[in-house]
Amino acid sequence: MRCFTLLKGGKRLISVLFILLILMPLSAGAGAEPPDVVRKFNASLLEAMKKADELGYRGRYKLLDPVIRDSFDLSFMAGQSAGRYWRTLDDPRKSQLVETFTDWTVATYAARFDGYSGEKFEIASVSTPRDGIATVVSKLIKSDNGEIVFYYLLKKSGNSWRIIDIQISGVSQLALTRAQFSDVLKTKGVDGLVAMLKGKIEEYSRGEKK
Numbered sequence: 001m002r003c004f005t006l007l008k009g010g011k012r013l014i015s016v017l018f019i020l021l022i023l024m025p026l027s028a029g030a031g032a033e034p035p036d037v038v039r040k041f042n043a044s045l046l047e048a049m050k051k052a053d054e055l056g057y058r059g060r061y062k063l064l065d066p067v068i069r070d071s072f073d074l075s076f077m078a079g080q081s082a083g084r085y086w087r088t089l090d091d092p093r094k095s096q097l098v099e100t101f102t103d104w105t106v107a108t109y110a111a112r113f114d115g116y117s118g119e120k121f122e123i124a125s126v127s128t129p130r131d132g133i134a135t136v137v138s139k140l141i142k143s144d145n146g147e148i149v150f151y152y153l154l155k156k157s158g159n160s161w162r163i164i165d166i167q168i169s170g171v172s173q174l175a176l177t178r179a180q181f182s183d184v185l186k187t188k189g190v191d192g193l194v195a196m197l198k199g200k201i202e203e204y205s206r207g208e209k210k
Contacts, residue, residue: 041067060109082190103198107200123138132156135151151166181193
């Protein structure tokens, strides 16, 4: 309250409150609606892109890590990606896989969003939740006005909406990950999958994008 007493005149107070209301949706904490979650994630990606050279890979990783952990239901995604093998794991192995999956997810975004050429994000549409799933359509608009359309699928985890999948050109990224993981789990088990993910993280840290 003390800071408000320093403001003189009702117009300045209204201006400050208006600015706060604009900034509030960028926080994807409890109570944030699906488009707020996507906006915050997109804003962080754009910041990483604009500051790519200044931050470097490790700086981009540090910037994106808390936002991705807050925006995605990573436990759900890791379980879905592991498929039927998830049920065979004890709690410590599940925790290990979730943490490695999380590190790999952050590393992937930090490695791939590594430059800026005038792109911008915008929310195109938001669906009414159906069967507990909300869809937010977001566009990455390039400097030449070309577009990449992302379909973010979100579900509630506790009191918060979290991203559980992203579809591009009708292809589910979660389904692709599950297919990739299934092959590794079938031949090498969870230890092999964890080793593969850690190997990918190491490649990204060395600047090897694959």
